[in-house]
Amino acid sequence: MAFLEQHIHDAPTSFWSKYIFSFDHKVIGKQFLWFGIFWLGVGGLMAMMIRWTLAYPGVPFPLIGGLMFPHSGGVVPPDTYAMLFTMHGTIMIFFAITPILIGAFGNFCIPLMIGARDMIFPTLNMLSFWFSMLSGLVLLFSLTLPMGAAAGGWTSYPTLSTNIGQPGAGQTMWLVSLFLFGVSSTMGAVNYITTVITLRAPGMDYFKMPLTIWGIWLTAILNAIFVPVLGAGLLLLTFDRVFGTTFFLAGAAATSGKGDPVLFQHVFWIFGHPEVYILILPAWGITSDLLAFFSRKPAFGYKMTALSLTAITVLSTVVYGHHMYTTQMSPLLTQSFMTLTMLISIPSAIFFANWLGTLWKGSIRFHSPMLFSLGVVFVFGLGGLTGLYLASTSIDLYLHDTYFVVGHFHYTMAASVLLGGFAGTYFWMPKMFGRMMDERLAKIHFWATFIPLNGVFTGMMVLGYAGMHRRLYNPFIYEFLQKLMPINKFVTYCAIAMGVAQLFFLWNFFKTIFGKNIPQASANPWEVGTLEWTIPSPAPHYNFDEIPHVKCGPHEMGNPNLKTGRDYQYQTEELVKS
Amino acid sequence: MMTKAEQQTELKSFQNSVAMTVTLISFGMMFAAMFLGYFLVRFNSPTWPPVEIENMPKFLPLFSTIVMALSSLTYYMMENKPQQRKAYIALTLVLGLIFLGSQWSLWSALAESGILISNGNVPSMVYAFTWIHAGHIVIALGLVFWIGDFVFRRPEALTVGKLVNVGKFWHFLGVIWLLMYLMLFVL
Numbered sequence: 001m002a003f004l005e006q007h008i009h010d011a012p013t014s015f016w017s018k019y020i021f022s023f024d025h026k027v028i029g030k031q032f033l034w035f036g037i038f039w040l041g042v043g044g045l046m047a048m049m050i051r052w053t054l055a056y057p058g059v060p061f062p063l064i065g066g067l068m069f070p071h072s073g074g075v076v077p078p079d080t081y082a083m084l085f086t087m088h089g090t091i092m093i094f095f096a097i098t099p100i101l102i103g104a105f106g107n108f109c110i111p112l113m114i115g116a117r118d119m120i121f122p123t124l125n126m127l128s129f130w131f132s133m134l135s136g137l138v139l140l141f142s143l144t145l146p147m148g149a150a151a152g153g154w155t156s157y158p159t160l161s162t163n164i165g166q167p168g169a170g171q172t173m174w175l176v177s178l179f180l181f182g183v184s185s186t187m188g189a190v191n192y193i194t195t196v197i198t199l200r201a202p203g204m205d206y207f208k209m210p211l212t213i214w215g216i217w218l219t220a221i222l223n224a225i226f227v228p229v230l231g232a233g234l235l236l237l238t239f240d241r242v243f244g245t246t247f248f249l250a251g252a253a254a255t256s257g258k259g260d261p262v263l264f265q266h267v268f269w270i271f272g273h274p275e276v277y278i279l280i281l282p283a284w285g286i287t288s289d290l291l292a293f294f295s296r297k298p299a300f301g302y303k304m305t306a307l308s309l310t311a312i313t314v315l316s317t318v319v320y321g322h323h324m325y326t327t328q329m330s331p332l333l334t335q336s337f338m339t340l341t342m343l344i345s346i347p348s349a350i351f352f353a354n355w356l357g358t359l360w361k362g363s364i365r366f367h368s369p370m371l372f373s374l375g376v377v378f379v380f381g382l383g384g385l386t387g388l389y390l391a392s393t394s395i396d397l398y399l400h401d402t403y404f405v406v407g408h409f410h411y412t413m414a415a416s417v418l419l420g421g422f423a424g425t426y427f428w429m430p431k432m433f434g435r436m437m438d439e440r441l442a443k444i445h446f447w448a449t450f451i452p453l454n455g456v457f458t459g460m461m462v463l464g465y466a467g468m469h470r471r472l473y474n475p476f477i478y479e480f481l482q483k484l485m486p487i488n489k490f491v492t493y494c495a496i497a498m499g500v501a502q503l504f505f506l507w508n509f510f511k512t513i514f515g516k517n518i519p520q521a522s523a524n525p526w527e528v529g530t531l532e533w534t535i536p537s538p539a540p541h542y543n544f545d546e547i548p549h550v551k552c553g554p555h556e557m558g559n560p561n562l563k564t565g566r567d568y569q570y571q572t573e574e575l576v577k578s
Numbered sequence: 579m580m581t582k583a584e585q586q587t588e589l590k591s592f593q594n595s596v597a598m599t600v601t602l603i604s605f606g607m608m609f610a611a612m613f614l615g616y617f618l619v620r621f622n623s624p625t626w627p628p629v630e631i632e633n634m635p636k637f638l639p640l641f642s643t644i645v646m647a648l649s650s651l652t653y654y655m656m657e658n659k660p661q662q663r664k665a666y667i668a669l670t671l672v673l674g675l676i677f678l679g680s681q682w683s684l685w686s687a688l689a690e691s692g693i694l695i696s697n698g699n700v701p702s703m704v705y706a707f708t709w710i711h712a713g714h715i716v717i718a719l720g721l722v723f724w725i726g727d728f729v730f731r732r733p734e735a736l737t738v739g740k741l742v743n744v745g746k747f748w749h750f751l752g753v754i755w756l757l758m759y760l761m762l763f764v765l
Binding site: 003004005120121186189190191193194197198199224225226227228229231232233235236239243244245246247258259260263266267270 | 586589590592593596597600601603604605607608609610611612614615618619622695696698699702703705706710
């Protein structure tokens with residue numbers, strides 16, 4: 001069978017070529033992981049400040065408040081509050097979740113799991129990371145500007161994001177930063193799509209690929225198609241701010257002509273809704289694989305899961321209007337978007353049922369990656385179901401821009417993806433760094449995260465249902481919201497607990513990588529059969545001595561005909577039949 | 579029966595073709611999003627052309643279109659006539675530079691006619707779309723120059739994949755320009 005043979009370079013020897021400007025997909029994956037964890041910390045700290053302000057309005061932020069906000073005596077000022085939730089959203093979506101789920105796991109897993117030696121375009125891969133880094137630096141620098149960073153919300157709707165809504169360079173730098181990030185994502189997408197299409201090992205049919213690869217590949221397709229749409233919107237908004245064009249300015253805001261602020265919303269959500277799936281598809285893929293691995297069973301309805309993920313990918317491109325029901329959209333359009341949105345629940349229900357089918361009567365091993373995967377099942381179930389309320393036009397008119405929406409999208413985009421990311425990190429840690437993370441700490445981390453996480457996001461939905469609007473600096477100046485103060489405090493306590501829980505992860509992560517006397521992980525500590533576990537841990541330079549020949553699916557476990565003493569088969573082995 | 583080397587060349591060519599197709603879809607989506615803005619403005623406008631672009635230059639955009647079409651033709655000839663490759667790549671480069679020059683002249687002529695970027699939606703679109711397109715032309719010219727380097731100095735290293743993929747990008751930008759020309763200056 002014809003197979004594209006990749007050129008093998010010598011292993012890099014200098015520090016710069018090995019760790020900084022590396023062409024190796026594994027190193028680039030780790031670079032994205034470090035990058036994402038750094039920004040997760042920054043975004044998390046911002047979340048704490050937001051939550052503190054909502055629980056204790058007018059009270060200085062503890063410990064570092066005086067240092068960060070000296071002019072207001074340590075209290076988060078109103079304009080800074082707007083900047084905080086804008087940057088929190090931006091950072092978590094583009095600089096934490098995307099680098100970890102897509103950058104780190106995409107880079108690390110794709111070649112290893114499809115049986116390739118590297119990405120198809122290693123130089124493009126390296127450039128993709130460094131464009132991300134440049135984009136992150138621009139965003140970081142914008143925080144130091146005299147008039148502050150962007151404060152128009154992560155969606156940056158005009159007129160808030162125009163020179164009238166936000167003078168100063170902060171918003172412009174936000175636009176430049178995201179444009180650079182878009183370039184990086186598009187480079188990555190071209191690489192991922194081409195690698196999966198052209199570099200699969202002999203015998204690795206599409207329906208023998210692990211579901212992790214399905215998730216990442218579909219994400220890359222959405223990225224390639226829709227990130228440039230955002231790019232166009234960002235460019236035109238930049239022109240409005242810098243050159244005086246009037247694409248998104250109307251009424252008194254426009255000195256001449258009349259643009260349309262809602263046009264930006266269209267462009268943003270044409271990208272923005274697929275972006276939800278861009279973030280979550282890798283987590284679904286990882287979860288689908290891990291549930292099978294740790295249930296010691298083949299994934300129930302593997303093909304239907306892969307096809308459901310594909311159906312969701314397709315449907316995600318035609319539902320963006322449900323973010324804009326309140327923009328005086330015609331009823332015909334709202335009903336069309338509502339119907340299309342509801343349709344997504346069909347493939348979602350299929351793969352969700354498949355997850356439960358995989359667990360059913362499995363010999364479940366409750367290792368940390370499995371706990372986090374089960375966490376994804378729970379929080380995605382809850383987050384997904386609450387999405388149905390928001391898909392309905394009549395209910396959305398009431399819930400739009402309330403904390404219900406915030407709770408909903410945090411359950412789906414933050415909680416599911418975060419737990420999926422942790423599951424992946426604990427699972428592939430031995431292959432990435434050659435060491436196992438401490439299971440006891442990992443399990444403490446899981447429960448200490450999972451319980452308060454539900455407190456935070458369920459609490460948010462209750463607040464929203466009670467009418468609390470998002471983005472209010474001090475909701476309690478409204479009499480009808482004053483009775484929500486106790487729930488806000490509860491949500492904040494849960495958020496602090498969840499934040500503290502991450503210290504267990506950080507301690508475990510750093511101890512595993514840099515600690516002394518940490519034993520070397522075996523080649524296959526989790527006893528699974530996908531290709532990356534057929535090679536030593538950590539994965540060697542250029543991965544495979546010989547390109548593997550794939551003969552069976554990724555989840556061949558619990559086969560009663562196996563006589564090897566193992567309960568799993570490697571993908572390089574013929575499927576044992578009776 | 580293909581030799582192993584031929585198989586590898588074919589696979590490499592397929593791989594490059596997939597990558598370029600994905601890249602062009604990405605670029606295409608960016609321009610499509612901008613055209614969406616155009617159509618919204620166009621269909622919501624009570625009169626067309628709006629008063630602010632009455633003095634729009636007519637000749638320069640037409641000239642740019644002819645130059646762009648010719649450059650696509652010369653690139654195509656370069657791909658298909660290996661003996662005259664040097665002449666055709668040089669012509670493509672020159673035509674590309676003339677196109678950029680004509681765009682510069684267009685922006686100057688617009689300004690002289692009193693059509694400034696901040697004069698309203700349509701002038702905003704004319705400037706922004708042509709700027710963004712010209713930015714892509716600069717990148718594409720860099721790639722054509724790169725092909726030229728192969729043609730003149732290392733012809734043995736010039737693969738069909740490189741030639742075809744750069745060509746796809748160049749022709750794609752030609753099509754985008756044609757659409758822009760029709761939308762902004764003709765229809």
